[in-house]
Every structure is written in C-alpha cells, then in structure tokens.
Amino acid sequence: MKAAVIHEFGPPEVLRIEDAATPQPAAGEVLVRVRAVRVGGLLDIGTRAGRNPFARLTFPHILGADFAGEVVEGGEGFSPGERIAGVPFIPCGHCQACSMGRDDACPNAQLVGVHRQGSYAEYVSVPAKIVRRIPPSIGYEQAAALALSGPVAVTQFGVAGLRKGDWVVVTAAASGLGLVTSLVAQALGARVIACSRKEWKREILRGHGFEAVLNTDDDGFVDQVKELTTGRGVAIAIDNTASTSMFAKLCAVLDRLGVIVCSGALAAETVPLDMRSLYLKSQSVIGIRTHTQASLDGFWRMVQDGIETRIDRSFPLDDVAEAHRYVEAEKNFGRVLLTID
Incomplete structure (x- = not known):
C-alpha cells in the first residue's frame, strides 16, 4: 500500500x-x-519533529491520527463497505478512570499514529471501539475534520455541566x-463568545x-x-492556550459556579490562580485531555442534526510535506486534510 513514512525525526522533508x-x-x-485524514499539530507535526512527549515509536513509522x-x-x-470515522485515542478499558466512564483520563491509553502505525496510508487497522459510522449527509473530508474535535468538545461541556442558555467563551x-468547540456549544444551546487575536x-467567525x-x-x-453577560460573566470558559495573560482574563470573566476547562495545554505556561475567587464564588478549573468513549456516540448523533466545520484546504497524500509546512506556517483557518484516492 502507499503510505507517508518517516525514518527519523525532523522537518517536513523526512516524510517519504x-x-x-x-x-x-x-x-x-x-x-x-x-x-x-487530518493534519494535526501535536499528534502529527509534533511527533514528526520529535516534540511530542507522548511519542513512543519505532522507525519506520506512519503518522496519522483521526x-x-x-x-x-x-x-x-x-x-465491509460501511463508512466510518476514527479517532486516535485507545483507552485500556480496565483502569479506574475507564471503569468510571472517564476513559479520557486513562493512563494506559495508546494513540494511533503515535504509539502505533497511523492513517497516512491507504489502509489502517484500528480497534473497532474507536470508530463510528458516519451519516450519509457528510463526506469523508468533513468526517475526518470532525472526528476528534467534536467528541472532545462534547466531553468538555459534559464534564463542565453546560446548560442551555449558558454563556460560554472560547479562546482560539x-x-x-x-x-468545533464553539459550534458544539452553539448546537447545545449555549450563548457563545468566540475569540481570536x-x-x-x-x-470569518x-x-x-x-x-x-x-x-x-x-x-x-x-x-x-461583562457587558454582554449583564455583569455576571460566563458559566464556562474553554481555554486552549493557557497563557498567563489569557488565563487571568478568563478568571476575571468567570461567573459564580463557573468552570474553566483547560485543553491542549502541553506547551502552556505556569499560570496564577486566584484561590480567593475560587473559594468565594465556588468556581472550578478542570483539565480535559481528550474525549470519552460515550462522547463519540453523542457527537455523531449531533452531526445528523447538521453540525459542519470549516475545511481550509485538502492536499493529496503525495503532497504531505507541503501540507505539514502549510500548517506549521499557521496559514489555515479550519482543518487541513490529506486525501487518499
């Protein structure tokens, strides 16, 4: 089969x-x-460059997560013949976190494309528990663009306790x-404040x-x-950056009983935490690493109701190095994909 393979860590040119x-x-x-297949920052580009702290692989290696x-x-x-979408996160199913239904926190999880051969190839073999059927209303590219982010967003809001009508601020x-997080919040009935620098x-937002x-x-x-929320602040703040300045602002706009959800904070700074505010206002800060198995089912039911994200650009597998350079240059708004005919 045709595949994009790396034999060493390095720049995009190591992809063959x-x-x-x-x-x-x-x-x-x-x-x-x-x-x-989606071209991702940490799981694909970070692994290729040798910057992914989760990476445990042997060469030659095939990247590709969702x-x-x-x-x-x-x-x-x-x-055979069923159309599916797959995610990279493979929980063990036996640890305490998995037994509690919080398999997103599984300490024994493996990642497709990081710990085992991935999907930058014509074929991939994965556990059946990490794939789901996709509705006939969407194509393969849209399914790949939604496959991981959608269930992560459902998990974020499920754990944070989102209610219809809640104000939600989403950074980045x-x-x-x-x-996708913003779109899922909107579909769940939240009032979304979407942010970009x-x-x-x-x-476009x-x-x-x-x-x-x-x-x-x-x-x-x-x-x-504060003006938008008539002085109260937001019920949930989704923080995908965890910079010192940004975190302080999120704390300042958080309502009583509010929740800050931190995701994607591997490269984050150490941030100050106002313990007095957390105590007096019964606020929470939680980390969500990825999705739960239950959220996979919940999200794909939502897709049937019309959630669709933005695809910035698709590259053929032969142009995988160019796709990596494009994402690294931060030229995209929305998902960047590889297509394999």
Whole structure:
C-alpha cells in the first residue's frame, strides 16, 4: 500500500511516500481503507519533529491520527463497505478512570499514529471501539475534520455541566479545535463568545452566528464580556492556550459556579490562580485531555442534526510535506486534510 513514512525525526522533508505492507487486523480490530485524514499539530507535526512527549515509536513509522474511510475487513459489528470515522485515542478499558466512564483520563491509553502505525496510508487497522459510522449527509473530508474535535468538545461541556442558555467563551476559536468547540456549544444551546487575536479570522467567525466575536488582546476584553453577560460573566470558559495573560482574563470573566476547562495545554505556561475567587464564588478549573468513549456516540448523533466545520484546504497524500509546512506556517483557518484516492 502507499503510505507517508518517516525514518527519523525532523522537518517536513523526512516524510517519504513509500510502499508499505498492508496491516493485518488483530482480534477486535477493523481494517479501513482511508479516504481522508487530518493534519494535526501535536499528534502529527509534533511527533514528526520529535516534540511530542507522548511519542513512543519505532522507525519506520506512519503518522496519522483521526481519519475517515470505509471498512474493508469488518468485525465487532462492522461490515465491509460501511463508512466510518476514527479517532486516535485507545483507552485500556480496565483502569479506574475507564471503569468510571472517564476513559479520557486513562493512563494506559495508546494513540494511533503515535504509539502505533497511523492513517497516512491507504489502509489502517484500528480497534473497532474507536470508530463510528458516519451519516450519509457528510463526506469523508468533513468526517475526518470532525472526528476528534467534536467528541472532545462534547466531553468538555459534559464534564463542565453546560446548560442551555449558558454563556460560554472560547479562546482560539479560529483553531481547528476551537471552532468545533464553539459550534458544539452553539448546537447545545449555549450563548457563545468566540475569540481570536487576528482580525481576518474574527471576520470569518462572525459568519457563524455566534453571540459575539472578540479579541482577547483588546484592553477592554473583560469589560466587553461583562457587558454582554449583564455583569455576571460566563458559566464556562474553554481555554486552549493557557497563557498567563489569557488565563487571568478568563478568571476575571468567570461567573459564580463557573468552570474553566483547560485543553491542549502541553506547551502552556505556569499560570496564577486566584484561590480567593475560587473559594468565594465556588468556581472550578478542570483539565480535559481528550474525549470519552460515550462522547463519540453523542457527537455523531449531533452531526445528523447538521453540525459542519470549516475545511481550509485538502492536499493529496503525495503532497504531505507541503501540507505539514502549510500548517506549521499557521496559514489555515479550519482543518487541513490529506486525501487518499
């Protein structure tokens, strides 16, 4: 099969298109003909460059985390020809976190494309428990763009206790995760304040019908949020950056009983925490590493009701190095994908 393979860590040029052996599915796995795969920051680019602290791999290695395609060899309830989307996170199913239904915190989890061969290839074999059928209303590229971020967002709001009508602020709302998080919050009935530091991205965000689109670098950001929420602040703040200045602003706009959700904070700074405010206002700060298995089902039910994210650009697998350079240059608004014909 055709695959994008790395034999060492390094720049995009270490990605080579080669002929690799088609994987053979083990018990409990399905073999998938990959049609689209997301180009991600940490799991793909970070792993390729040797910056991913989770990476435990042997060379030659195939990257590729979340993907979409059709089942070739079924099992575990899946039949050949079914259209599916897959996520990279494989919980052990046996630890305390998994037994509590919080498998997002599984300490023994493996990641497709990081700990095992990934989906930058014509075929990938993965455990059946991490794939879900996709509705006929969406194509493979849209499914791959939503596959991981959507369930993560559902987990974020489920753990944080989102209620219909709650005010939610989302930082980095123009990122792949941030946009889907904002769209999921909107679909769940929240009043969303989407934030971006770049005006051209804020202009695109305004087209999604959010309650407000703000610049977190604006000196009046806190006052603007307070004005929108009639002085109360937000019920939930989604923080995908965890910078010192940003975290302080989120604390300042958090309502009583409010929750700050931290995701994607591996490169984060150490931030100050106002313990007095947490105590007096019964506020919380929680970390959400990824999605739960239950959120996979919940999210794909939502997709049937019309959630769709923005795809910035798709590259053929042969242009994988160019795709990595494009994402590293931060030229995109929305997901960047590889397509495999």
